[in-house]
Amino acid sequence: MLGKGYVYMIITLLMTTMIGESSMAERIKITVGAEKGDIVGSDNRALQSAVDYVAGLGGGTVNIGAGIYLMKDSLHLRSNVTLIGQGEKTILRKSDGFRSVLATDGDYGQEEITPADPSGFEIGIGVTIADNSSGGFHTTVATIIAQDGDNFVINKPLNADCMVARGAYVQNTFPIISGYYIENSRIENIVIEGNKDKNEYLNGCRGAGIFLYRAKNILMKSCIIREYNGDGISFQQSNDIVVENCISYNNSSLGFHPGSGSQRPIIRNCYSYNNGSDGLFLCWRVKNGLFEGNEIRNNGQFGISIG
Template sequence: MKSTRRGFLATTTASALGWKAGQASAGERPHVSDPRATDGDERFEPSWDEQLTISVGQKSGDMIGNDDKVLQAAVDYIRRFGGGTVKVLPGTYWLRNAVTLPSRVRVVGSGADSIVTKIASTSVELVDDSDWYDQEITVSGNEFRVGDGVVLRAKNPHDGGDTVIKRTLVARSGNRFKLDKGLRENLWLSGKPTCASLFPLFTSEHASDVVIENITLDGNKVNNENFNGNYGGCVFLQDCNRFTFRGVTARNYNGDGISFQVCHDVVVEDCHSHDNADLGVHPGSGSQRPVIRNNRLERNNLGLFWCWGVKYGLAEGNRIHANRSYGISIGHADTDNVMRNNEITTSGKIGILFRDDARGHD
């Protein structure tokens, strides 16, 4: 067949395009090398030289205060602009409620000089039934304020199991308080319901792409009752993605230091979690691909606790010292994790506990 210049160019162009596409592995899309800010694209965007930054301080800064209200206002302000940085200047910040972190925010403290802590806990009984559809409770005493974070606990009146509900008090008349959300559980007096001022210091649900750096979180353990790590901690996350903790001190919580449940691609590095009543770092059930690197986990009840179904994680270069029971605990359906080059010393019971659980697939 007679060749033509047009045919030659078509063949050459097709070959070149095929070679260019071949730079990606077979069956894969090309690598994103030069992204643009595109409406609705939450995965890729340019690495900007500057984003919005505001400072919070007790005597100077863009926002002035020393409690949860000013910290919450700062991260919410950043959220309005699609992300940025909150700088927490030196001082002690006292919380009556958790600081809830939105997506795409970076919180940077001043190391040991920026301390976030909480008030002493108070627990009172409920004095009237609240049904599952209610959005209010009635308590004894007058210890609580509008805006307080609380946990409501009771025995389930139907099966005797534990009921645990985290809420915020948003309005009041006397000792009746409206809640930020409905109960969706029965709090009947037969189950001996209580209301306590217990909450995590930093928390988030269904958020992503958050960085916390160089800040001290103190749980005021001696003045607070225990709060289970499935609900609280110096840090408590639920259903989140791509959180990074770097240079964070999580200490003295009557519960866990850093706990995250069903959260993926969480990084905890160069942190110091110490003197917490329960777990130093708690990659919670179902969490995928956590990285726990170069931390000090000291004098907790347990240093690093891999919960159920934690997979494809990495724990390396950690110093795990003087934890009262175990240095590391791993078991039920925790598979495909790598633990290497960790130093585990002076554990009260066992350095590494491999939990033998017959339940589950793995």
């Protein structure tokens, strides 16, 4: 038979554990603003600083204030981070685009490129590298991290040979928000503006206004994606992705693109219209999804396509 003191100790330990778990549920919240906030700035660097700081503490919320944020590279989302904007007052806008052919071949696995015209290229911007034969998943999207004269170092190896003889090129295209190998994150109440008239095209296997690759358990809610030279929302080989109350319109390719091998996607109460290709495109091996309450109209090709 347990004594009173022993029972009291057990109860105390249980209460302490419960209090500790409750405290752990309180995650950091910080704000980014063009004029005021915990982090002040109006471009991707300010937003990325906030996301990385919060992620480094195990996760939390980044509140993005009203304003137009100029994106020279993706906002690279991290696991366990929630992004919350102020609806149509919070706009992430793609910078103007530029492009150059490569002066030398880029070999598979190489992490250096040499544009024939280096003007505009600088450390910290996002770029796409490909040639006329290396589209789709063979396209490389990366960030420039160093420079030596006209040679630029990127943070990812090339996914394919990019040969001058096949029209190899580099251009400053990238997803405006991207998430690679992340889980348990959210994107809410944000406008993505692609500035498509001043940017080159980026295919939906490697980019979109919002793009996920091998992500898990991500919610996109009440976001607007417009004027992107590519897909509005694309997620590839990603599971348990939920898209709710989002609007994808006036993008040059697909409105919504649940991509190769994605399992259990949900797209609910969304709008897809005036996009250049299909309103909703389900790629190969997309399974066990739910698509309900959506309005799809006036798109350039099919309303719904099942690949």
